[in-house]
Amino acid sequence: MVTMAARGSRLKGLRYAAEGRGFLATLLISPAVLFIAALVGAPLALAVYLSFTDATAGSLTGKWIGLGNFRTELHDPVFRGALWHTFLLTAISQAIVVVCAGLLAHGLMRSFRGRWILRFLILLPWAAPIALTVTGWYWIYGAGIPEASVLNWFLIHLHLESATNVTNWLGTPRAAMGSIIAVQAWRTIPFATVIFLAGISSIPQEVDDAAAIDGATGLKKFWYVSLPLQLPIALVAVLFGVIFTATDMIVPYVLTNGGPFNSTQVLTTWAFQIGIVSGNVGQGAAIALFMLPLLALVTIGMLVFARKAEVT
Amino acid sequence: MHARRRRAFPYLIVVPFAIILAFPFVWMAITSLKSNADVYNSAKTWSFHPTLASYGYLFHNTGYLRWLKNSSFVGLLVVLITLAVALPAGYALARLAGRVGRGLGVGIFLTYLVPPTLLFLPLSRVVAQYLHLSDRLWALVVIYPSFTIPFAVWLLMGFFKAIPQELEDAALIDGCSRFGALVRVVFPISIPGILTVVIFTFSLVINEFVYAITFISSSTNRTLAVGVPTDLIRGDEYNWPGIMAAILVVSVPLALVYNAFLNRFIAGFTGGAFR
Incomplete structure (x- = not known):
């Protein structure tokens, strides 16, 4: 009986957290942010890095040439x-x-x-x-x-x-x-x-x-x-x-x-x-x-x- | 007199522009109806025996249908990925996250402005060495959401902002969970907006050139945007009627659909920032 009630309230707590605006918003937005970070942010950083190297086709790294x-x-x-x-x-x-x-x-x-x-x-x-x-x-x-x-x-x-x-x-x-x-x-x-x-x-x-x-x-x-x-x-x-x-x-x-x-x-x-x-x-x-x-x-x-x- | 001049004003401006802007399509249509032999004959610039031979040539002697299939395949998958990621994000940015959300929304949108021409070099290495997707359509399926998601999030944010919060509150009071309210109340009214996103995402995919020409090397894996200007032009024999047919077959239906959804597009595009 007591455990049931405790579980109930814990579930309620979880549900409350899941319904919380901040949590839900983060959950909904993060896939988009991650996708963009991986496919725009990272390549952009890589482009900057590559521009300082003598990398050629077939290799992702090259010598740093400032x-x-x-x-x-x-x-x-x-x-x-x-x-x-x-x-x-x-x-x-x-x-x-x-x-x-x-x-x-x-x-x-x-x-x-x-x-x-x-x-x-x-x-x-x-x-x-x-x-x-x-x-x-x-x-x-x-x-x-x-x-x-x-x-x-x-x-x-x-x-x-x-x-x-x-x-x-x-x-x-x-x-x-x-x-x-x-x-x-x-x-x-x-x-x-x-x-x-x-x-x-x-x-x-x-x-x-x-x-x-x-x-x-x-x-x-x-x-x-x-x-x-x-x-x-x-x-x-x-x-x-x-x-x-x-x-x-x-x-x-x-x-x-x-x-x-x-x-x-x-x-x-x-x-x-x-x-x-x-x-x-x-x-x-x-x-x-x-x-x-x-x-x-x-x-x-x-x-x-x-x-x-x-x-x- | 004054009233008549006012009424004539739109025609005086709009008609000449319409003629100039649409002329290339008229010329493409005319060329597509010529036989290959008449194309270079200046005596037959306007008077010739129209034939649909070029359309037959296009479908039977070139990789056109294959490219059409490739483009549709990539387009369909990219649309699905884009919706799966952008729908929740667009909704959350419009509703849940307040001031921070606004900044984040603008931030996501600005990444749309980072052009493929800046990213294609590093991405070409990533595709070849880490993803092992050189010359595979899957490379495009993975990379294209990088520009469709920011764009779609922005549009959807604009659409969701236009849906009154009270509607959802009513659903919440009636015992819906926040998620239930989203699925049962918000998404059904946003279907026109979602369709708009589908169409414009698809059109972005059809349009993409830089990644497609960099990642795809074999003719059978090309998309329309690359196959038509490269394979058809740099082939052994030019067939200008066929090439013009290739352009029109895709452009005309796409333009019709685009036009039908334009007003919604504008509402979403400007609504994200200006509401």
């Missing part, structure tokens, strides 16, 4: 080019994205006839797998045969270029860079547009009404009322775009693979080239690590803006 890899890279014109191209590509494509997505979001704000299908068409570049669609772009750019590019067909028939001297979209440095920027902008615009739209629709109607009563209209209202309220969420979308673009490998890899003459080499393709194709794992890790400062900056920015968004 900053040797970083020194080699900073003196390598190809790497410096890659760093510059990564910056250029990201900055230009995302500037295009902000302007286009801003316009589009305002166009799509109110409901109108045919909005559903138009939104679907605009969303396509983001919804379709980029690894596949970039292959489509490779063909649109002529796939190494400029005469086959449909873009050149348009330019010729608009009399913007002559049929005998067509643009080699992926074969000349400047055009190749432009081609990659266009695809990166193309695929990020839909994402930025829908996030901008969410930002606009999160502004309460009361704010609009109050602004109207105070006599704010048109551009003035946009600049002093709508824009500041949308800014935090829009900035988060932009920061996402920056990360997606700067750390993306598929678009430059499929379109040019860094060519012609390394003129479109970016950090990711160069890290792949050195780390996997050439098998210098340590060196490749050092190249990829140059993305970390950017990630840190964007992360801080994101935290600041997320907090701001919460306040407003």
Whole structure:
């Protein structure tokens, strides 16, 4: 009788502990945290370690060579080019994205006839797998045969270029860079547009009404009322775009693979080239690590803006 | 006059953008209907005899179906793992852990921003030497949750936050345990949210390229994202109609489903931070 009661209360105690908020929360969250620690945290630490070694393919360890890899890279014109191209590509494509997505979001704000299908068409570049669609772009750019590019067909028939001297979209440095920027902008615009739209629709109607009563209209209202309220969420979308673009490998890899003459080499393709194709794992890790400062900056920015968004 | 201009405004902006953004798909569709001989003939850029031959070629003469199967296999398993880990975590972060939970939620989400292009080198060694999974699809099944879990936890956190606490409290008063309330009350109403996570997780898996090209070396074990741009392009003979068909067959259905769940996705994505 006594033991039964004791067991009962112990069970109750156990059950109480299991129902306790702290315990249950820890239990529910820990698998996710462990998984992430093992598959993101540990490899990240390993990447940092590898970058200080001369590890090659086939071995996980190498001789510690301190900053040797970083020194080699900073003196390598190809790497410096890659760093510059990564910056250029990201900055230009995302500037295009902000302007286009801003316009589009305002166009799509109110409901109108045919909005559903138009939104679907605009969303396509983001919804379709980029690894596949970039292959489509490779063909649109002529796939190494400029005469086959449909873009050149348009330019010729608009009399913007002559049929005998067509643009080699992926074969000349400047055009190749432009081609990659266009695809990166193309695929990020839909994402930025829908996030901008969410930002606009999160502004309460009361704010609009109050602004109207105070006599704010048109551009003035946009600049002093709508824009500041949308800014935090829009900035988060932009920061996402920056990360997606700067750390993306598929678009430059499929379109040019860094060519012609390394003129479109970016950090990711160069890290792949050195780390996997050439098998210098340590060196490749050092190249990829140059993305970390950017990630840190964007992360801080994101935290600041997320907090701001919460306040407003 | 003014009203009419206001009504025309959306079309003036949206229609040109829609045409430009969707054009690549139009061109892919047109190319996919050509015969291989017509592809390089500039006189037949727009007028040609449409044929579905390329679709037949794709299914019978390439590894496409195999890659489709591989991608689905990996996608399905990754979705299951992701849900098993992210559902409890997302719920706990939304409800149970308060301020600490918020910080932790943002922390987990930020790991989503650590790109595969930063981790693929160390992971390639880990996969080869410790897991002994070189050139096996299981390597992808193990590694992919590293980016799907943070993403899914964040989305689910947003969805769970939208479910009023009172609903659960009522279940608790009615004699449900906290776990019972979770299973009987919270999960059933979150099914649309969970479906959204399933679709976006699957789409992330279909999209992944860097790990797939690093860990998988043989053609039969490739996924769609790698098989189409590498094997089909760098093969002996290009078949552009076939390649375009390969893109469309997957992209169009995926885009339709994606579009259907977009509003929920936005709600979850922004709801985690902005509610």
